[in-house]
Amino acid sequence: MVWNLKKLAVGITAALVLMVVLGLLGRLLTPKSLRQRLEASRSCRLCDLSGVDLSGADLAGADLTGAYLQTANLSSANLEGANLTNADTRYAHFEEARLTHATWVNGQTCGASSVGRCLTPATAMLMEISQCPGCNLKAATLGQQDLTGAFLKGADMSRADLSAAQLTAADLARANLTRVVARRSHFQGSHLMEADFTEADLSGSDFSGAYLRGALMVHAILTEAQLDNADLKTAVMLGADLSAARLTDADLSVANLKLANLSHADFSGANLTGANLAGANISAAIFNDAYLVGAIWTNGKKCAPGSIGRCVQ
Template sequence: MLFRLAFAFVAMAALLVAPIDAVAQDMLRDVDLNSPDMTTSEMTRADVDTLLEAARQQPANRRTADLEGKRLSRLDLSGLDFSGGNLRLVKLNRASLKDARLDGAILNQAWLIDADLTGASLVRASLLGTQMQRARLGGADLSGARITADLSGASLIGAKLAGADLSADMRNQSMGMMRGVLNSADLRNADLSGANLSRADLEFAKLQNANLANCNLSRANLVGADLSDANLAGADFTEADLASALLPSAAALAESRNLDKARNLNLARRPN
């Protein structure tokens, strides 16, 4: 009996000290990404366009298009205007949203795995718990957006994220740490000036020539990230993890803030 009680206590203690982000944003658990629910559409492009047009004809206070929970995977929706729309829980896996307008749209918990948003506008959009692994967002505008999405492996070459908020939501931890996840994402030449990346996960991210001026990188995970030739003027590195990160020139680093307070700075790689 004493042994069983001791074992139970140890097991409970292990659960209490387990990192909360180990289960964070794990919406993929037990989800069959090859199921019809995740790969097919219940509407055509014409159907979607008709719905959007009907919303535009409504009075200003009722002009929001409601597509919540719709299955729209693999559709070509390029160029359509979803601005201000409700796309919560919508499934857009492998859909084309090239040059689409999603300014102010609600995309919380939506599915956009392998979606093409090249050149799309998502200014001040809400992307909370959104699944966007391997999405293509080259040249997209996410300025001022609130993003706790999983963008692992996504392409954001030349994207605009000025003033975007990818920081961890410390008020809502019931599902683990919700934050912007950009593991192995391609952010070359992206504009992240003034963005809030506090506690964001940028492990192995490509940030060459990125504009990180006045960016909040406090407690961000930058392990293995490539920051070569990045603009770091005013960027805050307080407690950021720089293990194996490739740093830019000494001159660029000199313009950053609190680099001496970063973690594992001694393990970072310096330019030749």
């Protein structure tokens, strides 16, 4: 018994010493020293560089395979010949960064003149002719690009940057848009049937009149998004954040809104026939003239006939 207590005490002491040492190392490894070490070693596989300022850094030929680069600042950095395979580049800044001959997130090589974005053959084709159905555009940097009417049916655009991009009347049916960053983007009238927006950041984007029937928007961020007159029939929006979103006159029949955040959302005139709102947050949500017959309400009970503007149980 005494021996076991001694072993436990030694173990706790060793753990505390290790925590102190790691804490000291963390304080000693300043952003500046981290940058210097990275420039010297040119290797940082699977490491966490989120939020690190690497603007202007010389990382030519660096191995950044699987690195976590969310919100990192790589503007004006030299990344020529670097390997970014499977890196997480969401929210990262690449303005004026040199990426010629670098290996991009999707394993493709960045072509010549890749400044500020990686111009893979697929990305270059899309920007030239606005067509790339079924293409591998994973993590493509397409923010603020005019892709009006683009034909991208079945394309893999997972983790792509589409912030403020113009995709009005585009065809993205069955496209993979998981974890895409598309803040304040334009999808008005786009064809998005069965597109996968799982965990996508779509805050402030405009989907007015878009065809989203059967789309997957599980845990997607749609705060302040505009979905007026959108066709969201059978869409799966489980756990999605639709706070302050506008869905006036939208068709949400048989849609899955279970556990979604619908606070301050406007569903005026929307069709919610048979929709599932179980466990959803509807605080301050507006349902004026919304059709709710057959819908599963937040308490798990079905709305009876005559449920217009409110759920009658």
